[in-house]
Amino acid sequence: MATQQIPVVVLAGFLGSGKTTLLNHLLRAGDGIRIGAIVNDFGSIEIDAMTVAGQVDSMVSLGNGCLCCAVDTSELDTYLERLARPAARIDVIVIEASGLAEPQELIRMILASDNDRIVYGGLIEVVDAAEFADSRVRHPELDRHVGIADLVVLNKADRIGDDARQKLVGTLGDLAPGRPVICTAYGRIDPEIFFDRGPGEDRDAAVRQLSFEDLLREASANGAPGQAVDGDGDHDHQSCRDCEHGHAGHLHAAYESVEFTSAEPMHPRRLMEFLDSRPCGLYRIKGFVHFDVAENRQKFMLHAVGNFLRFYPEPWPKGEERCTQLVMIGSGIDAPALRKELENCRQTVPAEADENSMWGVLRYVPEQEA
Numbered sequence: 001m002a003t004q005q006i007p008v009v010v011l012a013g014f015l016g017s018g019k020t021t022l023l024n025h026l027l028r029a030g031d032g033i034r035i036g037a038i039v040n041d042f043g044s045i046e047i048d049a050m051t052v053a054g055q056v057d058s059m060v061s062l063g064n065g066c067l068c069c070a071v072d073t074s075e076l077d078t079y080l081e082r083l084a085r086p087a088a089r090i091d092v093i094v095i096e097a098s099g100l101a102e103p104q105e106l107i108r109m110i111l112a113s114d115n116d117r118i119v120y121g122g123l124i125e126v127v128d129a130a131e132f133a134d135s136r137v138r139h140p141e142l143d144r145h146v147g148i149a150d151l152v153v154l155n156k157a158d159r160i161g162d163d164a165r166q167k168l169v170g171t172l173g174d175l176a177p178g179r180p181v182i183c184t185a186y187g188r189i190d191p192e193i194f195f196d197r198g199p200g201e202d203r204d205a206a207v208r209q210l211s212f213e214d215l216l217r218e219a220s221a222n223g224a225p226g227q228a229v230d231g232d233g234d235h236d237h238q239s240c241r242d243c244e245h246g247h248a249g250h251l252h253a254a255y256e257s258v259e260f261t262s263a264e265p266m267h268p269r270r271l272m273e274f275l276d277s278r279p280c281g282l283y284r285i286k287g288f289v290h291f292d293v294a295e296n297r298q299k300f301m302l303h304a305v306g307n308f309l310r311f312y313p314e315p316w317p318k319g320e321e322r323c324t325q326l327v328m329i330g331s332g333i334d335a336p337a338l339r340k341e342l343e344n345c346r347q348t349v350p351a352e353a354d355e356n357s358m359w360g361v362l363r364y365v366p367e368q369e370a
């Protein structure tokens with residue numbers, strides 16, 4: 001009897017475009033489909049992995065550098081092997097790439113795998129509707145990423161108007177001719193689009209195009225994923241920051257990540273001053289913040305993407321120590337200076353911050369977002 005193969009889908013997209021949000025939506029809305037996730041964080045504090053863990057049937061976290069730089073594919077193979085073992089009963093594996101990954105490298109790795117229980121299941125490229133126009137000017141590589149996608153998800157459609165949305169859909173259609181472009185907010189796409197439920201079902205054209213067999217056929221017919229490879233393949237390392245050769249065309253070549261951790265609470269006003277004056281090269285901040293202010297002692301998840309900034313308060317998980325952990329990713333940033341500035345935002349005197357000092361933070365807590 002032939003081995004039943006598990007599709008491996010690559011979920012890619014520039015920093016902050018909404019990959020983790022979309023993956024979490026799929027995990028919640030997957031309707032009984034067992035998803036194995038491989039989450040690749042760029043920073044050494046694995047914020048994405050923490051966000052996904054607990055919702056997923058099985059997860060492997062690969063932090064501190066882009067997976068696409070790990071030329072030794074055996075590591076990925078080991079993780080795929082683990083998720084694909086029959087006892088895990090996984091239906092589909094999703095690899096959430098870091099926001100700076102080169103998707104074609106990941107695809108190449110999957111296609112190169114000698115694990116006969118897995119099969120490449122397609123590339124989903126998430127595009128940030130509000131930021132894409134600017135990002136592609138700074139990073140023309142993004143056009144190439146869209147160009148090899150099997151499905152383009154135009155996320156954050158709520159952040160732009162109808163005209164801009166139509167224009168973007170047109171641009172993306174030109175970049176990825178013949179491939180479906182789905183507009184969405186908060187990654188709320190129909191999981192059926194991702195997960196092939198087998199032949200014989202009534203589907204519309206876009207869904208049919210994404211059946212895994214079709215994707216494979218398309219990939220080889222286009223000569224696209226897996227063949228346009230530009231890595232040099234002769235070195236073995238984990239962290240992109242150590243990567244000084246062979247990846248000059250990669251997005252992450254120009255980026256670095258800075259981590260900040262504090263056991264002491266942050267002073268809300270000082271933190272807001274830092275955030276409001278963050279350098280424009282500091283494109284992405286994610287993590288969580290601990291404030292020691294009455295009524296505001298929740299875990300404040302923090303996300304900044306370009307000019308966008310949000311705090312999402314949530315209860316601290318039982319037994320979790322209260323602290324602040326932030327990952328900052330940017331280009332041309334002064335890491336020691338950023339760390340120092342954040343150190344100066346700590347609340348060193350007990351009860352120093354009162355409720356009024358939270359106003360600046362609370363301005364960025366959305367009323368109703370997913």
Ligand SMILES: Nc1nc2c(ncn2[C@@H]2O[C@H](COP(=O)(O)OP(=O)(O)OP(=O)(O)O)[C@@H](O)[C@H]2O)c(=O)[nH]1
Nearest residue numbers: 014015016017018019020021099155156185186303
């Ligand atoms: N307004 C709006 N915000 C969104 C949407 N999707 C995601 N976000 C927010 O955008 C921020 C980044 O979302 P993530 O899902 O963490 O993005 P990501 O692509 O995983 O980020 P990286 O892994 O750092 O590249 C978070 O604050 C999300 O809540 C959306 O459709 N609309």
